[in-house]
Amino acid sequence: MSKILTVVRKEYLERVRSKSFVIATVLGPAIMSLFILMPMLLSETGKDEERIVGMVDPSGQWLQPMSGTIEKLELGNVRLQAVGNAEQPADQRVQALKDMIQSGELHSGLVLGEDFLHEPQATYYNQSVSSLVVRNEVLRPALNQVLREARFREKEVADGLFHYLIAGSQWQSIVITDEGEQEQDDNVSFGMAFVLIMIIYIMVIMYGNHTLTAVIEEKSTRMVEVLLASVSPEDLMLGKILGIGGAGLTQFAIWTGAFYALSRRGVEIGGFSLDIGFLTPMILISFIGFFVLGFFLYATMYAGIGAMCNTVQDSQQFHTTLAMGLVIPMMLLTMIMRAPDSTLSVVLSLVPLFSPILMFMRVSVSNPPVWQVALSWALLLVSIWFSSRAAGKLFRLGILMHGTSPTWGSLIKAVKA
């Protein structure tokens, strides 16, 4: 036992004292906050830039009210500009519109039918898919709004009744937590959940890879034979994983501490206030749980693979394949976020390789039953048990093996032997 602690101490201190640890600890939050701020900044700058949409409106009655609606409802920084004049035939005006889009004079163009009030046909000319945002978020809502208004007027609905008919509903969202109720800010909740998931993802990959390279380094410097004369391979592996994982947790503790300190002072970054309310005990505990278990699962696999490889290059193919276990759930995130409690989401989030990310995602954005979280932890523990036994086997077998580089086939054969 004391030998494991000696190994843990060495591996832990070596990492915590290293320059790269300090740099990652400082830069980590900066990169993380970029993840939150970038989308906000991007949408901000997008609004600032004025986009000119050319319009062919034969009846001449739609452009003015649409511009007014866009402005009133703050739909976006879009300016409508009439193309040609009423004397010109419609097809000539459309041709001019197309030319102006191609020459870059116009961002895109909107062509309305002659009797738009009764046959509401609109054609949208544009150069790229990204313009569809303008169509969906600006032009269509504005046009629908003014069309509805025009039709009410046509039927001579009284003004008071008219406003009553077109008014939409008013919404407010409240989150209920153990600490009480709170107005919900969608951006913050999703942002925070996303940041924590990114932390799990990056830290498991990064520290898992640390384990891999640490094992390979000991092999290539022939240090391992000296060590194995004093420690059993199993103890050496365990000590290494605990020490490296401890360094990861320390890093997270520093971040959380700094985060608390900043949020107490009410520091705002780029108009985005740090919201500590999101970090409920449930989320914090499951974060640590999923990070620790996820790290252990991947680190044991990485350690076993490292023991079989002679160089970091040898290990790359295995590293890439293993990392897929983390990349795939990242790609599924949006899907899970839309329906966190669907059967598919539940099943996927219970798969041990995925659950550090997917189950944690569900905990942060929804409120999954406790048994599901407990089950995913239990499944993780069972997988860790299996993978550490397999890794122990590979370790004993591979750690003194030099020469041939392994394949997946030879790894599986070695584990089964």
Next chain:
Amino acid sequence: MNAQPSTLPGPGQPLLTLRDVSKRYGSKVAVRSVNLSIPRGSIYGFLGPNGAGKTTAIRAIMNIILPDSGEILFGDTPLDGSLRDRIGYLPEERGLYRKMKCREQLSYLAELKGVPRSEALQRADSWLERMGLGEYGHQKVDTLSKGMQQKIQFAATFISEPDLVILDEVFTGLDPLNIELLREMILEQKEKGVTIIFSTHMLAEAEKVCDSICLIEGGELIVDGTMEEVRRDFPLKSVQVAFADQSAPPEDLPDVLHREFKEGVWRLTLAEGSDPQALLPRLMDSGPVSLFSANRPSVGEIFLEAVARHRGEVRS
């Protein structure tokens, strides 16, 4: 942590015993039912050519590989983890953490052998002093020269004050001055009562330090005993001869088992019971003899004869 020294056998009694130890890698037999015992307080030469199975046997002793069969005793108890803490091991493939400071490195390796940290740091300082590396304690290993790194490795082997030390090809890659320094230190440790297994393929080196030897060839033990016993079992004679005119001894000399020409001198190994003096007239017929001496056979000569005998036995 360390077992009580009272479990140690008396001087000259077997400290480490291998019984019927075998290890095969796939179809290749690395060690075939080796039996040997190493007397306490001796320097025991583990000799044989490269690839003979020396390192495999040592790794089995250190539990780095598991033997397929056989048992290994320390005193009269089967060797286990805590007893292994009393064995120091310097592997043929040297290994140190390149980015770790020398003092940290030494104390870490001592701690892994069960030495408490404060004690380990003290011992690290004193070993650095003894090795003349006192000022390098806080430098990283990879800033040191190769010779210095070897000394650190050597210190790391002895820092846990083990009862038994296994040195695998300890002099490889060292200059003569450092070889001399380490040889003195090995003898000094022996004086302190440390038992040493000295594994090497350089037989001449072994002859200078060993009290007992074994010879391993093709995974099998073919000779085992004290130097006196081995010499008694192989009562060979050895003759050194040189000619002033560079001529060679005649091909048809009787009783010559083996001949070797090195640095202007011929070394002839004679069969048991032959008389070196009887050779002299024949040699003088070949040319003007400038050097003639009759010696004890070298370990190398014994080894060649042992291999020849062993092969004869296997054949018959």
